[in-house]
Amino acid sequence: ADLNLLYVNRTYAELRNIDRHAVIGKQAREVVGPENYAAIREKLELARAGTPVSFDYDLMSKGQKRRVMAHYVPDLAEDGSVRGVLVHVSDLGQRQADLSERAEESQALFENAFRNSPIGLALVDTSGIILRTNKSFADMLGRTVEEVTGIGFGGITHPDDIDADLFLFRQVLAGHRDSYRIDKRYLKPDGGITETIKKLHSLSLFG
Numbered sequence: 001a002d003l004n005l006l007y008v009n010r011t012y013a014e015l016r017n018i019d020r021h022a023v024i025g026k027q028a029r030e031v032v033g034p035e036n037y038a039a040i041r042e043k044l045e046l047a048r049a050g051t052p053v054s055f056d057y058d059l060m061s062k063g064q065k066r067r068v069m070a071h072y073v074p075d076l077a078e079d080g081s082v083r084g085v086l087v088h089v090s091d092l093g094q095r096q097a098d099l100s101e102r103a104e105e106s107q108a109l110f111e112n113a114f115r116n117s118p119i120g121l122a123l124v125d126t127s128g129i130i131l132r133t134n135k136s137f138a139d140m141l142g143r144t145v146e147e148v149t150g151i152g153f154g155g156i157t158h159p160d161d162i163d164a165d166l167f168l169f170r171q172v173l174a175g176h177r178d179s180y181r182i183d184k185r186y187l188k189p190d191g192g193i194t195e196t197i198k199k200l201h202s203l204s205l206f207g
Contacts, residue, residue, distance in 0.1 A: 001048060001083055003028040015068070015089060017061050035060050040070065047072035047085045056092060067092040120196070126173055128152045128166075140196065142188040158185035158193060165198070172200060 005023050013020035018031060028044065029037040036059060043053045053072045058065045068089050075084040114121055120137030122130050129152050138145045141156060154162055161184040168180040179200055186194045 001085075003044065003048070003085075005031055006084065012087075012089060015059070015061070015091060033060065043070070043072055044085065047074050048082055050074050050076075050082050059089070122148070122153075124153060128154055128169060140194050141186050142190065142192065142194075156186050158187060161185055169200065 004025055004027055008018070008020040008023060010020060013023075016032065023031045029041075032040065039057045039059075043055055046053050052074065054070070056067060056069045059068045069092055071088040073086045073088070074082045075086055077083045114132075115134055117134055118136055120134065120140045122133040122137050124130050129150065130148055133145055133148045135145055138148045141148060148156075154166065157165055161182075165182060165184055168177075168182060171177050172180065181197060181199045184196060184198050186196060188194060
């Protein structure tokens with residue numbers, strides 16, 4: 001409660017470039033430095049008064065600045081008095097890097113599943129133009145991926161099925177439904193017909 005450090009873990013010590021053993025017993029202001037202390041003093045006092053605080057700020061360490069998220073949680077004694085403050089600090093830059101890495105991994109998994117799926121898959125825009133498709137979908141229509149890309153699905157749908165398809169598609173665009181499923185027929189370049197079950201979800205068309 002007097003803001004002397006009682007414990008510092010290795011991660012916190014590395015974040016602040018300090019000797020985790022040498023700072024035990026020292027005042028928080030002395031450990032973090034005047035510039036950092038000015039950024040955290042008010043929040044630290046709130047936690048010492050019993051109010052949990054979460055905030056982000058620029059932590060300065062050896063002339064380098066990094067954005068961090070801090071959580072200050074009062075450590076309460078059995079009688080309700082504050083006997084100390086638990087300080088948790090995380091590097092937002094590292095967190096962002098981790099999120100970016102996960103996003104890249106997810107994108108790679110999606111790309112692999114999209115390209116290699118035995119089910120015909122296509123992505124369409126709000127006007128029904130096919131933006132992307134996989135080989136399974138193109139093969140089903142007797143076309144190449146390049147030939148299918150850029151075509152409106154109305155242009156490859158049997159005339160007797162287009163009205164029902166467009167009605168449901170517009171309901172999705174209007175937000176009246178998230179998806180739909182319909183039995184429909186696609187037209188091949190040679191005049192043949194492929195009968196399928198089409199499932200459409202709000203951002204993607206599954207042929």
